[in-house]
Amino acid sequence: MADSSIIAHKRIKRAYSYSFYLIDFIFRKIFRQNARVKWAVHHTSTIHCPENITLGKGVFPGDSPGVYINALNGVAVGDYTNIGPNVGIISANHNPVNNNVHDKTNAIKIGNYCWIGMGAMVLPGVVLGDFTVVGAGSVVTKSFIDGYCVIAGNPARLIKQLNIEECKAFASNNT
16 A cells, blocks of 8 residues: 555655654644644745645645645646646636736646755746756746656746657656
């Protein structure tokens, strides 16, 4: 039922110390910060509308410090994707005329085996294919549906294509 790194049914990542889970318990259960989140998050992270987040296997969005996720319009995160510290994933924009209203957009979809580097920002409606690496500090304003790439910059642009066969071999050996 459990592998060497994850006990999925309890949404626990063994790589973290007991103190991480103790602090998580205190902040979510006692102080009610991120109280609706069903997995452990770092006490400096903020998750809005966690009920609109779909998680793959081995995914713990918000376990890094300073992560901000607004899932008002939905966020789907694929299997074994990592989200670095201070990342922003924002699925909703305020209406430009009435900032009390959020405009409806498509959900953000992040594929399997992706890595969102420190300080990156993923904006509404973006779709990232499998094995997409987002460079630190990048602002992702458009989709990279095909994946198997490294993107970086503001706005993010294609930096490098990854070897698809190498990525698929890695995925088949690490499920």
